[in-house]
Amino acid sequence: MDILAVGILGGVSYGFVLFLIATGLSLVLGLMGIVNVSHGALFMTGAYMGLTVAKLTGSLIIGILAGAILAGIVSLIIERLFLCQLYKQELEQILVTFGFVYIITNLHLWIYGAWPKSAFVPSILSGSMTIGRFGFPVHRLAVIMMGGALCVGLWWLQEKTKIGARIRAGMDDAEMVSGLGINLRPINIGAFCLGAILAGFAGVVGAPVLGGVNLNTGTDIFFVAIAVCIVGGVGSVQGALVGAVLIGIATTLVSTYFPVLAMFVMYILMVLILIFKPSGLLGRK
Numbered sequence: 001m002d003i004l005a006v007g008i009l010g011g012v013s014y015g016f017v018l019f020l021i022a023t024g025l026s027l028v029l030g031l032m033g034i035v036n037v038s039h040g041a042l043f044m045t046g047a048y049m050g051l052t053v054a055k056l057t058g059s060l061i062i063g064i065l066a067g068a069i070l071a072g073i074v075s076l077i078i079e080r081l082f083l084c085q086l087y088k089q090e091l092e093q094i095l096v097t098f099g100f101v102y103i104i105t106n107l108h109l110w111i112y113g114a115w116p117k118s119a120f121v122p123s124i125l126s127g128s129m130t131i132g133r134f135g136f137p138v139h140r141l142a143v144i145m146m147g148g149a150l151c152v153g154l155w156w157l158q159e160k161t162k163i164g165a166r167i168r169a170g171m172d173d174a175e176m177v178s179g180l181g182i183n184l185r186p187i188n189i190g191a192f193c194l195g196a197i198l199a200g201f202a203g204v205v206g207a208p209v210l211g212g213v214n215l216n217t218g219t220d221i222f223f224v225a226i227a228v229c230i231v232g233g234v235g236s237v238q239g240a241l242v243g244a245v246l247i248g249i250a251t252t253l254v255s256t257y258f259p260v261l262a263m264f265v266m267y268i269l270m271v272l273i274l275i276f277k278p279s280g281l282l283g284r285k
Helices: 001-034 038-057 060-081 092-110 136-162 162-172 174-177 184-207 215-234 239-259 265-276
Strands: 128-131 133-138
Touching: 001 038, 001 128, 001 136, 001 162, 001 184, 001 215, 001 239, 038 060, 038 092, 038 174, 038 184, 038 215, 060 092, 060 184, 092 215, 128 136, 133 136, 136 162, 136 184, 136 239, 162 174, 162 184, 215 239, 215 265, 239 265
Parallel strands: none
Antiparallel strands: 128 133
């Protein structure tokens, strides 16, 4: 029972990291129809910068701000200079953003070298709490609390504000919204940058959960984020949360009890969802 409790908590903490990464991708895909393959590279950008700054300053908060801001700036450059000309051109979007994966990865190779970047855990979060016969890292509890707080804030933004109403309306019928005189462009730009900022944030706080980051992390994490969007559904904060936590818990528990199947569990969930509920568990139609 102790192993199960620790496994579930570990899965929830991993799930909240996936939620922070995938929710921005889900909103951008649902609102703008942009397949941003470089989203994982933005996660890596935030992680490398944030962890570097955090280690230099000894402050996790400063590191988080540095990583999130840099990811947001890079995303703004990509959207304003390139993707703004490619709306509703999915193949071109994929090719351009895929190119940015290589550009960003090679820039990091040039700046930081080929060695992986280790995580930063401040002394205040370096301990562990006892669960039965096992210990559970305090920094993972912090990830759960921060992820939960951001989830509530994003849900409130989407469901309870005028901007959120416009975002939902834009997902359902962008042409009708534009016909009513509502300019979706600033909302689209804001959603795109917000998604990147959340990814950069996740790169810093989630590095201890992921065991650090390396130059392949951007590509690997993108495919996991896509799986979260498929399972939870595109265009919904709640869907991203459910999909992320479900994949996080399932992956962690299967890794604990059936290690041989760990690499398959995410894809099994994806296949089942695509067969029985193609729009995702809580996706917008």
